[in-house]
Amino acid sequence: MRSTIALALSLSITSVAGxxxxxxxPTQVESPRTLVGALxxxxxxxxxxxxxxxxxxxxxxxxxxDGTQVLEVRSARISREARDSLRGxxxxxxxxxxxxxxxxxVRIRVKASVRDSTAVRAGRKLIWAFDVPQVAPEVKPNRxxxxxxxxxxxxxxxxxxxxxxxxAPGRQQFAGRRIDLDFKDADIHNILRxxxxxxxxxxxxxxxxxxxxxxxxxxxxxxxxxxVILQAKGLGMVRRDNLIRVAPLATLEQxxxxxxxRRRAQVQLAPLETRIVPVAYAKAEDMAARARDLLSERGTxxxxxxxxxxxxxxxxxxxxxxxxxxRVLDTQTPQVLIEARVVEAxxxxxxxxxxxxxxxxxxxxxxxxxxxxxxxxxxxVAGGNSQDPNTxxxxxxxxxxxxxxxxxxxxxxxPAVTGSGQGGALGVTLGSVGxxxxxxxxxxxxxxxxxVRIISSPRILTLDNHDAYIAxxxxxxxxxxxxxxxxxAFQQAKLELRxxxxxxxxxxxxxxxxxTRDEPDFTRTGSRGDPTIFxxxxxxxxxxxxxATAVIGGIYTRTTGRNVDQIPFFGDIPVLxxxxxxxxxxxxxxxxxxxxxxxIVNRGESLRR
Numbered sequence: 239m240r241s242t243i244a245l246a247l248s249l250s251i252t253s254v255a256g257x258x259x260x261x262x263x264p265t266q267v268e269s270p271r272t273l274v275g276a277l278x279x280x281x282x283x284x285x286x287x288x289x290x291x292x293x294x295x296x297x298x299x300x301x302x303x304d305g306t307q308v309l310e311v312r313s314a315r316i317s318r319e320a321r322d323s324l325r326g327x328x329x330x331x332x333x334x335x336x337x338x339x340x341x342x343x344v345r346i347r348v349k350a351s352v353r354d355s356t357a358v359r360a361g362r363k364l365i366w367a368f369d370v371p372q373v374a375p376e377v378k379p380n381r382x383x384x385x386x387x388x389x390x391x392x393x394x395x396x397x398x399x400x401x402x403x404x405x406a407p408g409r410q411q412f413a414g415r416r417i418d419l420d421f422k423d424a425d426i427h428n429i430l431r432x433x434x435x436x437x438x439x440x441x442x443x444x445x446x447x448x449x450x451x452x453x454x455x456x457x458x459x460x461x462x463x464x465x466v467i468l469q470a471k472g473l474g475m476v477r478r479d480n481l482i483r484v485a486p487l488a489t490l491e492q493x494x495x496x497x498x499x500r501r502r503a504q505v506q507l508a509p510l511e512t513r514i515v516p517v518a519y520a521k522a523e524d525m526a527a528r529a530r531d532l533l534s535e536r537g538t539x540x541x542x543x544x545x546x547x548x549x550x551x552x553x554x555x556x557x558x559x560x561x562x563x564x565r566v567l568d569t570q571t572p573q574v575l576i577e578a579r580v581v582e583a584x585x586x587x588x589x590x591x592x593x594x595x596x597x598x599x600x601x602x603x604x605x606x607x608x609x610x611x612x613x614x615x616x617x618x619v620a621g622g623n624s625q626d627p628n629t630x631x632x633x634x635x636x637x638x639x640x641x642x643x644x645x646x647x648x649x650x651x652x653p654a655v656t657g658s659g660q661g662g663a664l665g666v667t668l669g670s671v672g673x674x675x676x677x678x679x680x681x682x683x684x685x686x687x688x689x690v691r692i693i694s695s696p697r698i699l700t701l702d703n704h705d706a707y708i709a710x711x712x713x714x715x716x717x718x719x720x721x722x723x724x725x726x727a728f729q730q731a732k733l734e735l736r737x738x739x740x741x742x743x744x745x746x747x748x749x750x751x752x753x754t755r756d757e758p759d760f761t762r763t764g765s766r767g768d769p770t771i772f773x774x775x776x777x778x779x780x781x782x783x784x785x786a787t788a789v790i791g792g793i794y795t796r797t798t799g800r801n802v803d804q805i806p807f808f809g810d811i812p813v814l815x816x817x818x819x820x821x822x823x824x825x826x827x828x829x830x831x832x833x834x835x836x837x838i839v840n841r842g843e844s845l846r847r
Contacts, residue, residue: 271292272292272317273289273290273315273320274317274319275289275290275323276288276324277327278327278332280329285329285368287366287368288363289311290320290363291311291362291363292362294362295311295313295359296312296313297311297359298312299355301353305353306349307350307353308345308347308348311343311345311346312342312343313343315339321337330351331352332349333349335347348366354369354416355367355369413459414460414462417436417455417460418455418456419455421452424450424451425450426447426450426471429453433463433464437460439481442484444484446485447486468484472486505536509553510536511553514550515548515564517547517564518568519568519571522541522542522546522547522548523541525568526539528563529548529550529563529564533556534552536553537551537556538552539551571702572701572840573839574739574741574837575836575838576706576735576749576836577695578753578834580693580694580830580831581830581831581832582694583690584688584689584692584827585688585827586686586687586688586824587687587824587825588685588822588824589683589686590685590821590822590823592683593679593820594648594651594653594678594681594682595679595680596650596651598618598619598620598621599618599674599676601617603615603616605672606672607672623650650805650818652804652818652819652820653682654684654820655684656683661682661683661684663680665679666679666680694733694755696708705737706738707735708735709732709733709734711731711733712730712758713731714730714768716729717768731757733756737750737751737752739836741838745784746783747781748779749779749782751778751779751780752776756772756774757771759772778790782835784836784837784841787833787834787835788833788834788835790832790833792830793829793830794827794830796825796826796828797825799823802820803819804818
């Protein structure tokens, strides 16, 4: 038995020395081997270079000065298929592979991102394994306050080691040096001594640890091998730094439960202390609800509302945990100044061009130019488009009383809207010597342009996560008819800002904002003369940096119109048709933009962490 164990120990120590050797068979060293194939196997977090030979062969592995790892196979040659397959092998760890053959020695050179590798022989195959480096996840700082564990003494802290007492091995990470183990009926103490030398740790066993182990492992981390051996024998371990204590699981569980019972007894007998914790910015009632989660069953917390303090009675460790919680949470609440700007721009353009013309033509004895016929002896022609809104009853002749009538009797009456302060007109009258033929022409035109700009800027200051509201406007009375009679009600027309800001950890401001601008429109009224309400409203959620300005919305409208009033048929005559037309053009443009700017007033104090 001793000789078997010594042989196993010597083989294991040779395997972990960093250079792997496979003893050649003296009867077959001289016969050449052929490397017939190669492939890259990626599995279980490793990259394996599998070399296939036609017969078992001796090999040697070493590392050159430039970090290149070399595997030599003596008394061998390489086939063309294997050479081609080796050239195309690439992986995450293996960067490049080069193969050469010289004086009966095949050399495979590998440049990899790791220096540790293991080469073993399995029948006619050579397996060269490289570990894929594992990237540890980034651990971000956490500002939460945690309680101190109940077990604090160095003697008991070993039970809280990251090395598991029992559990599924698939959930654990092993990073120890890789070794090969091959034992039959070996004493477990000798196995543990070997693993202690390989891992560079101290292993202590209790008196009730005994038995033999039969195991065969290839290329496994030593700590994983230790875990599997202990699990197979029903043992557990407690690790602290480089010291490992091995004992049966039942023994470790009894010790752990006994220590927990002792600590519970200490907690029940520990003296209590009363301490006053002042709260500056938050409400003490809110802090008390969170502090109760950190107290023991014997601890109590009360609130003095007048001084805004917490009165805590508990063990010292728990009181300090509450004080740390208060220091973290009791900070200034950020105050945010919200400034909104509602910019309105309106431009109007209109043009109106019209014409009026008419006259009269008379063939009568009074004017000395009758027709000479019995009928019609007298003829009078005059424009019939009377200015009188009612139908004229005096006939068409403007000379019924021998004098020109005050009504011009235009034939075409399409004037532009002119008057005091609006547009202009030009009149021309032409007549014969005898007054038989008269012609009157009046040209009128009006054009207007206007630009209006309105800027409304409501501002309000509020605390973080609190609703704020500000408004300015008028109340417009209107009548309501009901069974009780006529009542007067009021309609609001106002500028309103509603916002709920939230300051993020990086100093930006997230907001839910609603802006409303209503104003009465007296140009459009109801049946009783009540004005309509012109509404503009925007509601949104957005994230803006502190002091930055964002355009949260905008409305652009344009209204264009072109009207032509004309005399049928005559207005369609080219060129001359303008004498029978009135032309009106209108172009109205309105643009509304809403800007929002948040500013954190107490940024230096409220965002201090």
